[in-house]
Amino acid sequence: MDAEWQHQHIENHDDFLGLTVNSGIEQPESFSSESVTRFLSRKRKALLSVDEYVRGILEGNITVLSQAVTLVESSKKEHQIIAQDIILKCLPYSGKSLRIGITGVPGVGKSTFIEAFGKFLTNQGRRLAVLAIDPSSERSRGSILGDKTRMEELAADPHAYIRPSPSAGSLGGVARKTRETVILCEAAGFDTVFIETVGVGQSETVVHSMVDFFLLLMLAGAGDELQGIKRGIMEMADVIAINKADGDNIHKAELARVQYKNAMHLFPTADSGWTPQVFTCSAYAKTGLEQVWSAINDYTKLTGDNGYFRYKRSEQARFWMFETINDRLKSDFYLNPVIKAALPDFEEKVQREEISPFSAATQLLENYYHL
Ligand code: GDP
Numbered sequence: 001m002d003a004e005w006q007h008q009h010i011e012n013h014d015d016f017l018g019l020t021v022n023s024g025i026e027q028p029e030s031f032s033s034e035s036v037t038r039f040l041s042r043k044r045k046a047l048l049s050v051d052e053y054v055r056g057i058l059e060g061n062i063t064v065l066s067q068a069v070t071l072v073e074s075s076k077k078e079h080q081i082i083a084q085d086i087i088l089k090c091l092p093y094s095g096k097s098l099r100i101g102i103t104g105v106p107g108v109g110k111s112t113f114i115e116a117f118g119k120f121l122t123n124q125g126r127r128l129a130v131l132a133i134d135p136s137s138e139r140s141r142g143s144i145l146g147d148k149t150r151m152e153e154l155a156a157d158p159h160a161y162i163r164p165s166p167s168a169g170s171l172g173g174v175a176r177k178t179r180e181t182v183i184l185c186e187a188a189g190f191d192t193v194f195i196e197t198v199g200v201g202q203s204e205t206v207v208h209s210m211v212d213f214f215l216l217l218m219l220a221g222a223g224d225e226l227q228g229i230k231r232g233i234m235e236m237a238d239v240i241a242i243n244k245a246d247g248d249n250i251h252k253a254e255l256a257r258v259q260y261k262n263a264m265h266l267f268p269t270a271d272s273g274w275t276p277q278v279f280t281c282s283a284y285a286k287t288g289l290e291q292v293w294s295a296i297n298d299y300t301k302l303t304g305d306n307g308y309f310r311y312k313r314s315e316q317a318r319f320w321m322f323e324t325i326n327d328r329l330k331s332d333f334y335l336n337p338v339i340k341a342a343l344p345d346f347e348e349k350v351q352r353e354e355i356s357p358f359s360a361a362t363q364l365l366e367n368y369y370h371l
Pocket of ligand 1: 104105106107108109110111112113243244245246281282283284285
């Protein structure tokens with residue numbers, strides 16, 4: 001036995017008190033060490049240096065941009081450190097794009113519209129990045145925005161860059177990653193950024209906090225309740241476009257336009273001084289796109305002249321500082337091993353009413369601060 005265990009594992013000796021180790025199995029032939037090495041070298045793409053990433057991005061190299069965005073989205077600490085460095089170095093070259101939020105319920109035609117509107121803009125020589133915030137992917141790992149073949153024509157356009165929603169983490173975390181990706185896209189020379197989201201929950205508020213202009217797509221003939229659009233979202237919109245105004249639907253869309261226009265008048269005047277506009281459009285027939293674009297330009301001119309554009313951006317920057325702090329404090333607390341271990345016990349005691357929720361929270365926080 002003695003001689004044998006020496007050739008195998010020390011853990012398998014009779015005197016060893018820990019776990020034993022099973023003997024391995026023979027490697028199947030197809031798994032030669034060469035193929036494994038080849039596989040690993042393909043999988044583990046060497047990271048570039050921060051300066052190489054920054055140079056690539058500033059040169060408009062889409063492959064390097066994509067790799068940098070992957071680092072931004074990664075939850076690995078070493079990736080985050082590099083990502084933050086890249087963002088910092090790209091920051092002076094960012095900020096020059098027009099950031100447009102696009103929302104609407106599933107089926108309203110967001111992808112079709114973005115493809116048509118996107119092509120309309122790239123044909124005018126603009127460079128467009130399309131990003132997304134998809135709250136569904138975080139919960140179910142399935143995504144509303146990303147799972148179908150979308151925007152094929154735009155995806156093949158050399159002047160467009162489409163990046164699906166980051167999927168891991170809380171809505172705040174996902175949104176922060178998208179906010180950081182905007183910086184990289186701008187440094188890479190994209191002068192127009194679309195941020196798409198599904199208009200059914202909290203995500204449009206978060207998108208509103210990172211865009212200059214907010215476009216809401218709606219359908220004719222469906223009540224607000226049916227479309228799941230809350231009044232608050234309508235209030236955020238700078239333009240409402242009633243989509244699918246084609247074929248038999250043209251008349252209904254026009255009626256809806258008048259109704260929404262009247263409804264918008266009931267909202268208080270926006271701080272921007274801008275009066276929200278309502279149009280009809282068809283992503284199929286490619287109508288109404290010019291009107292939407294011209295409204296965006298009017299808005300930019302107005303808010304540029306009255307100072308609101310800059311004011312909103314500075315407020316958004318402040319907001320994101322606090323969001324990031326909140327996010328970090330929360331995850332540091334909940335991921336702390338001591339807190340993680342103590343939490344279930346406190347939860348139970350609170351549920352059994354042996355301790356008040358406030359006192360439980362205070363004790364946990366005190367524990368955390370004194371660690
Ligand atoms: P999303 O879920 O909001 O991204 O919507 P899609 O772009 O996937 O469109 C949903 C459905 O509406 C698809 O079947 C589209 O072909 C259709 N659709 C999109 N835009 C239009 C339009 O302008 N007119 C008509 N008639 N149908 C459209």
